[in-house]
Amino acid sequence: MPNRASISSFQPGQVNDRPIVTILEGLSNDELSRLAVDVIVKNRRLVDHAQTLFEQLEKPASRGCDNEDLRHSYRLALLELKLYHELVRIVVDTLGHVPEVPPDSGLH
Numbered sequence: 853m854p855n856r857a858s859i860s861s862f863q864p865g866q867v868n869d870r871p872i873v874t875i876l877e878g879l880s881n882d883e884l885s886r887l888a889v890d891v892i893v894k895n896r897r898l899v900d901h902a903q904t905l906f907e908q909l910e911k912p913a914s915r916g917c918d919n920e921d922l923r924h925s926y927r928l929a930l931l932e933l934k935l936y937h938e939l940v941r942i943v944v945d946t947l948g949h950v951p952e953v954p955p956d957s958g959l960h
């Protein structure tokens with residue numbers, strides 16, 4: 853059986869930027885800015901979703917019971933959010949600035 857390293861032995865790092873940067877190459881500043889706004893807006897939705905799941909987990913009714921599906925959904929939301937944070941970072945770095953993003957009234 854191969855020697856497997858535990859999760860705690862891995863060094864934290866960033867996703868490989870190269871495939872994403874390749875996709876972004878050749879875009880005009882306007883196209884890149886529009887894409888950055890869309891990525892940031894989606895990131896806000898993912899944050900809101902993770903927050904909603906967290907609040908459901910914190911409800912007294914959820915704390916006492918074994919709600920594995922809710923915990924699983926929350927963990928998945930956190931993983932998606934972390935990956936999306938990296939995407940936001942790469943797109944904004946490529947653009948060179950954070951574009952003005954309209955407020956979304958549907959989020960809290």
